[in-house]
Amino acid sequence: MNLDSEVPAGAIEDKWDKHRFEMKLVNPANKRKFNIIVVGSGLAGAAASATLAELGYNIQCFCFQDSARRAHSIAAQGGINASKNYQNDGDSTFRLFYDTVKGGDFRSREANVYRLAQISVNIIDQCVAQGVPFAREYGGLLANRSFGGAQVSRTFYARGQTGQQLLLGAYQALQRQVAAGKVRMHEFTEMLDIVVIDGQARGIVARDLATGKIYAHVADAVVLATGGYSNIYYLSTNAKGCNVTATWRAHKRGAAFGNPCFTQIHPTCIPQSGDYQSKLTLMSESLRNDGRIWVPTKTGDTRQPGKIPPGERDYYLERLYPSFGNLTPRDVASRRAKEAVDDGRGVGPTANGVYLDFRDAIRRLGADTIAERYGNLFDMYEQITGESPYEVPMRIYPAPHYTMGGLWVDYNLMSTIPGLFVIGEANFSDHGANRLGASALMQGLADGYFILPYTIGDYLAQTKLGPLTADHAAFAEIESDVSDRINRLLSANGTRTVDSFHRELGRVMWDLCGMSRNATGLKEALRRIPELRQEFWNDVKVAGQGDDLNQSLEKAGRVADFFEFAELTCRDALHRDESCGGHFREEYQTDEGEAKRDDEAFAYVAAWEYTGPDSEPRLHKEFLEFEYVELTRRSYK
Amino acid sequence: MNLTLHVWRQAGPDDKGRFERYEARDVSPHMSFLEMLDVVNETLIVEGGEPIAFEHDCREGICGACGMVINGSPHGPKKAVTTCQLHMRSFDDGDEIWIEPWRAKAFPIRKDLVVDRSALDRVIQAGGYISVRTGSAPDANAIPIPKEKADVAFDAATCIGCGACVAACPNASAMLFAAAKVTHLGLLPQGQPERYERVVRMVARMDAEGFGYCSNHGACQTACPKEISTDFIAQLNRDVLKASLVLD
Numbered sequence: 001m002n003l004d005s006e007v008p009a010g011a012i013e014d015k016w017d018k019h020r021f022e023m024k025l026v027n028p029a030n031k032r033k034f035n036i037i038v039v040g041s042g043l044a045g046a047a048a049s050a051t052l053a054e055l056g057y058n059i060q061c062f063c064f065q066d067s068a069r070r071a072h073s074i075a076a077q078g079g080i081n082a083s084k085n086y087q088n089d090g091d092s093t094f095r096l097f098y099d100t101v102k103g104g105d106f107r108s109r110e111a112n113v114y115r116l117a118q119i120s121v122n123i124i125d126q127c128v129a130q131g132v133p134f135a136r137e138y139g140g141l142l143a144n145r146s147f148g149g150a151q152v153s154r155t156f157y158a159r160g161q162t163g164q165q166l167l168l169g170a171y172q173a174l175q176r177q178v179a180a181g182k183v184r185m186h187e188f189t190e191m192l193d194i195v196v197i198d199g200q201a202r203g204i205v206a207r208d209l210a211t212g213k214i215y216a217h218v219a220d221a222v223v224l225a226t227g228g229y230s231n232i233y234y235l236s237t238n239a240k241g242c243n244v245t246a247t248w249r250a251h252k253r254g255a256a257f258g259n260p261c262f263t264q265i266h267p268t269c270i271p272q273s274g275d276y277q278s279k280l281t282l283m284s285e286s287l288r289n290d291g292r293i294w295v296p297t298k299t300g301d302t303r304q305p306g307k308i309p310p311g312e313r314d315y316y317l318e319r320l321y322p323s324f325g326n327l328t329p330r331d332v333a334s335r336r337a338k339e340a341v342d343d344g345r346g347v348g349p350t351a352n353g354v355y356l357d358f359r360d361a362i363r364r365l366g367a368d369t370i371a372e373r374y375g376n377l378f379d380m381y382e383q384i385t386g387e388s389p390y391e392v393p394m395r396i397y398p399a400p401h402y403t404m405g406g407l408w409v410d411y412n413l414m415s416t417i418p419g420l421f422v423i424g425e426a427n428f429s430d431h432g433a434n435r436l437g438a439s440a441l442m443q444g445l446a447d448g449y450f451i452l453p454y455t456i457g458d459y460l461a462q463t464k465l466g467p468l469t470a471d472h473a474a475f476a477e478i479e480s481d482v483s484d485r486i487n488r489l490l491s492a493n494g495t496r497t498v499d500s501f502h503r504e505l506g507r508v509m510w511d512l513c514g515m516s517r518n519a520t521g522l523k524e525a526l527r528r529i530p531e532l533r534q535e536f537w538n539d540v541k542v543a544g545q546g547d548d549l550n551q552s553l554e555k556a557g558r559v560a561d562f563f564e565f566a567e568l569t570c571r572d573a574l575h576r577d578e579s580c581g582g583h584f585r586e587e588y589q590t591d592e593g594e595a596k597r598d599d600e601a602f603a604y605v606a607a608w609e610y611t612g613p614d615s616e617p618r619l620h621k622e623f624l625e626f627e628y629v630e631l632t633r634r635s636y637k
Numbered sequence: 638m639n640l641t642l643h644v645w646r647q648a649g650p651d652d653k654g655r656f657e658r659y660e661a662r663d664v665s666p667h668m669s670f671l672e673m674l675d676v677v678n679e680t681l682i683v684e685g686g687e688p689i690a691f692e693h694d695c696r697e698g699i700c701g702a703c704g705m706v707i708n709g710s711p712h713g714p715k716k717a718v719t720t721c722q723l724h725m726r727s728f729d730d731g732d733e734i735w736i737e738p739w740r741a742k743a744f745p746i747r748k749d750l751v752v753d754r755s756a757l758d759r760v761i762q763a764g765g766y767i768s769v770r771t772g773s774a775p776d777a778n779a780i781p782i783p784k785e786k787a788d789v790a791f792d793a794a795t796c797i798g799c800g801a802c803v804a805a806c807p808n809a810s811a812m813l814f815a816a817a818k819v820t821h822l823g824l825l826p827q828g829q830p831e832r833y834e835r836v837v838r839m840v841a842r843m844d845a846e847g848f849g850y851c852s853n854h855g856a857c858q859t860a861c862p863k864e865i866s867t868d869f870i871a872q873l874n875r876d877v878l879k880a881s882l883v884l885d
Contacts, residue, residue, distance in 0.1 A: 051771040066692060066751075067758050069798055070700040086778060122772070129774035131825050133766045133791040140781030164699055172766035179762040187755065205865065210747055238696040273667045276676055279696045318678060380698065383722050386667075449771045497682045499675070543682045548649055549748040551690055552682060 001256060001609050003622045005113040006410040013093075016115045016185045017602035022375070023454055031056030034460050037204055037219040038062070039191045041174065042071035043167055043441060044424025045225030047448025050173035053182035055453060060217060061174070061183055061208060063553075064190040064241055071173045072227055072239040076163025077284035077377070079147050079155035080127075080441040082120035087590045089150040093117045103329055104404070104432020105581035105597060107259070108607070110628055112429050119446045119490060126158055126449055130169040131581075134158050144243060144439050146155055148285045148437020155438045159286050160376045166441055170448070186217075190554065192482045193249045194222060194420065196475050205478050207486075208474060212547040214482055216475035220465050221419045221456055224281050224449070226248060227427040228403035230263065232569065233514065234506025236400035237269055237282040243558035244565045247407050247426050255415040256607035258408035258428030258563070261573035264435055264582045265515045266401030267333035269548055270384055270394075271353040280323060280399040281384055283356070284377055285437045290361035290370065291394065292334075293317050293371045295354050299344035305355055305393050316340060324636040329345050331434045331582050331595075332636060334398035336633035338515050339593070341397070353395035362390065362416060398515060402440060404431040404582065405572075408607040408622070412455035415446060419463070421456055423447035428605065433581025486546050494539030498555045501536045505559070505566060508532070513570050518586040522574040526567060533563040537578065553555065568608055568617060575619065578602045585617065638664050638730035642677065644689055645737045647746055652726035656744070670713065671696060673725055673758060690749040698722040698862065701797035704804070705750045706737040711801035711860040712771060714826060719862040723730070739800050741809035743847040754800050756846040763842035764835035765818040767827050786824055795822040795863045805860035808849030813857040815839050816873035817865050823876055833880035840877060 008019040010328045017581040024334035026034070034057050038049045045118055049061040063071060093147040096117040101108060119206050128134065128142070134156050135143040158165040177183040188209045195203040201222040226246035230236035244537040251257045294315045297309055318325045327335075335352045362370050367390055378389045385395070395533050406428040407415050411551035413429070415422050424444040431439065442467070512525035536559070544550040579588040580602070588596045611618055640661040647654030659681075664876050671693050678688035693703040698719040705720055707713035713723045728734065736750065744752040782790075794817070802813040819836050821827035828835075851870060858867045 047771075054770050063704060065694060065700070065752060066700075067798065069758070070694055070698070072695060075695045075697060075699050084777070120664045124773075124777045125774040126771060128777040128780060129769040129827055131790075131794075131822050131827050133787055133794050133825070134777075136782060136784045138784050140783050141778050161699065161795065164797070165791075168794065172761060173769075173771075175758060175762045176766045178758075178767060185758075187758075238702060240696060241694050275663055276668050276672045278669070278672050278675055312707050334700060357800075379717075380722070380848070383698075383718060384669075385722065386724075387704075436774050452770070495677050495683070499679060536667065538692070541682055543685075549690055549751060550648065552688055632743050 001418055001607070001620050003256070003416070003607055003620050004410065005109060005622060006412055006446065007109065008561070009410070012111060012114045015111050015120060020454055022409045023458035024509065025288050026457045026461045028056060031188060032058060034058065035060070035219045036221050036223060036456065037217055038223045038225060039204065040071065040225035040227060040424070040426070041068035041171070042073035042225060042227060042424060043444035044448040045071070045223070046167065046174045047445050048223055048225060048452050049183050050170060050177050050448050051453045052456070053177035053180070055321065059075070059177070059183040060186060060219070062186045062189050062191055063426060064188065064209060068174055068185060068187060069168065071167065071241055073167045073441070074164045075239065075559040076441055077160045078286045078413065079157035079162045079438040080166065081144065082124045082156060083117055083439040084121050084124060084221055086142060088155045089152045091154050095115045095152065096120060096154065100430065100436060101432070103434055103436040105434050105627060105634060106599065106603065106629070106631050107262070107580055107596070107624065108430055108432030109624060110626060116430050116446050119450045120442050122450055123351050123442060123445045127166055127169050130173060132158065134372060135285055142233065145286065146289065148327070150436070157286070160286070160374065163441060167446065170445070180378050189293050191246050192557065194253050195474055195478050195479050196253050196417055197468065197472065198466070199385070200418050200463070202468055203475065205475070205482050207437055207482070208299070210543070210551065211551050214479055216470040216479055218468055218470050220460060221421065223421045223423060223428050223452065223456070224407065225423045226426045226538035227278050227408070228438060229565065230400040230403055232566055233400040233505070233510050235272065235277060235503050237266060237280050240279060243561065245558050245561045247422070248565050250407060250417065250420060252610050254417045254610070255420055256408040257405070257568060257608055258605050258607050259335050259405040259572065260569040260608070261513070261576060261583050263400060263435045264330060264402040264403035264579060265334040265398040266328055267398050268396045269399035270381065271348060271350070271397040281380070282399070282401060283396060284380060285330070287356060287377060290373065291326065291356040292360060293354055293356055295345040295347060297339045301345070305357070309395055314345070322634045328636045329434060329436065330631065331584070334515055334583060337398055348395045353397045355393035355394035356396045358389055359393070376400050402435055404428065404433060408605065412458065413452055414455070414459065416459065419459065421452060423452050433583055440477055461519060485557070486553065488537070489544055489553060491558065492537060492542065494541050496539050497541060498552060498559050501532070501540060502555070502559045502562070505529070505532060505562060509566055509569070513573050516584040517573050518573060522570050525570045526574070529563065529566050529570065536560065536563060548605060571617065572606055572608065576602055576606065578632045597633070638666070638725070638728065639730065639735045643750055644733045646749055649748055650745055657867055659816055662762055666724065667876060668713065668725045669696065670707070670723040670725065671721050679716050679746050690751050692751050693721055694751055696721040699797060700715035701799040701831070704739055704801055705800045706739065711739070711804040712862050717864050737857055741803045741848070743809065743811070744800060744803065756848070757798050757800060757811065759846060760815055760842050761818065764801055764831065765822070766836040767822060769829060779839035780826055782825060782872035790821050790824040793817045793824070793865065793869055797863060799862065801860045802860060803848065805856040806849065806858065808852060811843050811848040811850045812864055812870050812873070813861065813867065814845055816869040819876060820869040820872045823872070833883045835878065836873060836876040837884065839882050
């Protein structure tokens with residue numbers, strides 16, 4: 001397997017410019033002869049589809065939602081980073097680059113991250129021109145805030161709905177191209193497999209969710225913008241439909257999977273309230289700017305928070321990390337919350353949370369200012385819990401939120417299958433072992449608007465692609481694979497629902513491969529997951545038929561893939577004998593309980609190759625070199 | 638608490654459809670409305686029935702996927718929330734709950750509570766955008782926008798495209814949906830060049846899709862989970878009027 005990163009030579013600040021010049025261009029008159037499939041219509045997918053269509057390519061864009069506007073990017077709350085330095089507080093391309101590499105605990109590729117920081121400024125320009133209503137100051141210029149552990153204010157935001165507003169900008173650009181006839185949208189359609197012919201990605205097989213019909217779609221290149229796999233834990237902040245199917249299917253057809261065990265647990269979510277719980281709700285991290293996190297100093301303290309005097313409160317982040325305080329990065333804040341709860345100091349009816357308290361901020365700034373900053377989040381919290389954060393502290397607990405791992409891609413965002421590009425959260429590229437707040441939106445849009453449209457042209461300009469129609473035998477073969485699988489799911493006719501299996505898998509993953517992991521637990525997971533998968537195929541009960549709208553069947557296919565993927569995730573976590581970022585292996589920690597990296601042995605991307613249903617995946621390594629950022633231990637003290 | 642549900646069941650677009658009765662037992666007040674339906678569906682599946690089809694995705698009130706008419710109100714009895722954010726503490730033990738899909742000519746029923754809302758996408762395609770090619774934007778701070786104006790544009794931009802306004806309207810008009818987009822873009826300096834073309838084309842598209850006319854009933858504003866104001870409809874009407882003067 002070729003893991004050449006294709007990073008251009010030269011100084012880091014010149015690489016992207018130089019590469020843009022060196023890439024081959026497709027003649028404007030020839031662009032309309034190329035057909036590109038984009039799967040997913042979130043920030044990355046919509047931005048890529050719109051931009052490629054503007055350039056003249058013919059695009060077919062797929063999403064399983066009933067409208068492109070509903071992709072899960074819409075739920076991002078906090079903001080988007082850009083090194084504009086509008087606040088004159090010392091930000092720069094290099095600082096954003098440095099923070100991202102360090103925040104990712106030195107497990108990302110320097111050249112990619114530098115490019116991301118460079119492009120960040122163009123994204124803000126583009127979005128404002130589209131009419132995205134970012135927050136503004138009274139002078140009419142854009143407002144910024146500090147977010148998620150950054151010591152400069154580089155985050156642009158739109159109340160607590162930044163993802164929604166950015167996605168609507170991209171969605172509107174996409175709809176404009178639909179009207180222009182350059183994009184054909186396939187909503188309510190789910191990709192179920194990818195078609196590789198002569199080693200090149202040449203199309204997909206997808207199911208129309210309204211009619212159940214299976215169709216093959218031919219293309220000259222395929223782009224996956226299908227998001228992350230946090231729903232492997234069943235309970236996560238992801239939308240219910242988020243799944244690993246597209247990337248997992250591509251993996252089984254030859255695309256290497258990079259760092260699957262790098263999952264991010266977000267520190268500020270509403271704790272679970274019962275067994276029926278279907279998802280966890282995120283409370284934006286921006287709340288940590290004004291909220292103070294604490295638990296009682298005593299274990300088993302069941303007093304109401306207002307009754308606990310200041311001396312009996314442990315503001316543990318402020319205590320442990322005086323310089324970053326409540327703004328320590330996500331992985332650190334999450335782990336410390338788990339520690340407090342495991343220690344018996346958790347709060348709330350089931351003692352499964354920590355307080356995020358706004359009392360001091362309200363005293364200092366007034367309730368009106370707090371309402372202006374966080375009003376919609378407070379309302380959402382009250383809706384779910386029945387408690388007002390203006391009066392009692394919020395209760396929060398970490399929840400799976402984002403996955404840094406994803407399909408391995410080179411500098412051109414191409415996977416190990418030529419012609420298969422992967423963008424946004426679906427790829428592994430820019431966040432290393434931990435993503436900083438407000439960087440997901442930045443990466444999705446950077447990939448979609450400003451990177452892929454160049455690199456895909458370079459591929460098309462220099463690749464020989466034979467003429468092809470859906471009559472080719474490879475399409476029929478994969479269509480029949482897909483149908484067989486659907487029939488197997490429908491005919492299992494067992495006794496347990498898909499959700500009950502998904503919950504059980506989620507529980508295993510959360511307990512044994514969640515916020516902290518150890519070898520014994522991971523081995524246990526690797527024993528239980530295949531058993532559970534077997535039981536799933538034997539005993540699952542999928543209601544209804546395959547030839548109409550069948551949500552039970554849709555879920556079954558996704559959960560079947562989660563079962564296979566879960567094993568790879570645990571295997572990756574077990575092989576990485578170090579702690580870094582979101583991957584905390586209990587055996588590898590300092591005396592103070594901080595993550596202990598092993599750069600000698602593990603400064604590489606683990607790229608896994610699929611070798612068949614009954615054989616172990618093969619590990620390939622892309623070694624990471626750090627020329628510009630010195631490998632140091634992350635310290636937020 | 639225990640509840641009795643009357644749920645609209647319709648096998649497909651051509652089926653006539655009917656209400657069916659279900660008992661929801663031991664419902665916790667902390668459950669969301671959709672979690673309550675999940676539990677009903679789990680039982681249905683195990684008993685060999687077909688689960689109730691309904692749309693949902695983010696379950697935090699922002700994607701706009703969910704939506705059903707609950708006891709006659711789109712998104713149910715509580716103000717300013719989507720169905721997924723409605724919690725069972727808004728109901729009492731013994732309540733009977735009637736659950737129906739959005740009903741509008743422009744929203745054909747796909748199955749049970751799932752309707753086809755692609756007409757809303759086509760209204761956006763008619764002009765609900767600012768034509769700006771990737772890469773051609775000036776520096777973001779080169780376009781200062783007074784905060785008051787930006788805030789109103791934002792209020793309009795919060796529409797999630799769920800379609801509750803259409804479901805609430807006795808004429809099944811999509812006026813609030815279109816007005817929100819027209820106002821969002823029309824208030825911003827970037828949106829000026831296409832302002833009048835935009836409103837004319839979006840209104841024409843609404844009519845072509847089979848949405849009804851607006852008769853200032855106001856039910857849309859009451860049903861809107863994002864509390865979008867009917868003031869924006871007045872803004873749309875002003876722009877339509879101006880368009881007739883400005884455009885040839």
